[in-house]
Amino acid sequence: MTRALLTPVLRTLPWRALAAGAAAGLLLAGIPRMLSGAPDPWLGLLALRGAALALALGLAFLLDDPARHITSAVPVRRPLRVGLRVALAVPGAALCWTAAVFLVPEEARPPVGALTLEAIATAVFALAAAALIIQRSTVTEPGVAVSTSLLSTATAAFLLLPDGWALLVTPDDPRWTGTHERWAMLLVVALVVGARACGEPLRAGLRFRPS
8 A cells, every 4th residue: 555655645745845945955054165264163053054944944845735635535544644755755854964964064063963953853843833734724735834934933942032941052052952952852742743643634513423
């Protein structure tokens, strides 16, 4: 059954959005290498965070399916269809992130493990939000709404969070370790919400028992 689904799912993936996110991420990651002068660690950090956000914005469109209300009638449950889409996108996303990391000069490259955690959490957050919208509405293409919300959330995280809850700090900041513990918690929450949202969409209305 999974092999039979592989080709149709490949055809329906939003390749343009995924490619645009990957291209934007690689372009942002390459900015420090394009500039003359000594590598700047601050610029390298911004470049990788920008690349992570760009990749997540592309993945926000992964569950877009204009034919959703037709495919919902097939004998394959939705968790399998969603899981197949994610499984097909993960290798490409991982490859793009690896390329982005190596595009940043080594002298300007922030701690890769911590930034990878941020990138994964951001991507999972985008996918979980898209899955939640699909489960709780009749929307077929949640990507635009999710990408807009993701940009707003990233801006709010940078500007509005108090110091004790900061998520975007520099490696030399004493809050660096505590911040990434919060990133790990956010990742776990996003995984749980996303897994629950991959169930069949909620049905509106009341169910009556025959008398």
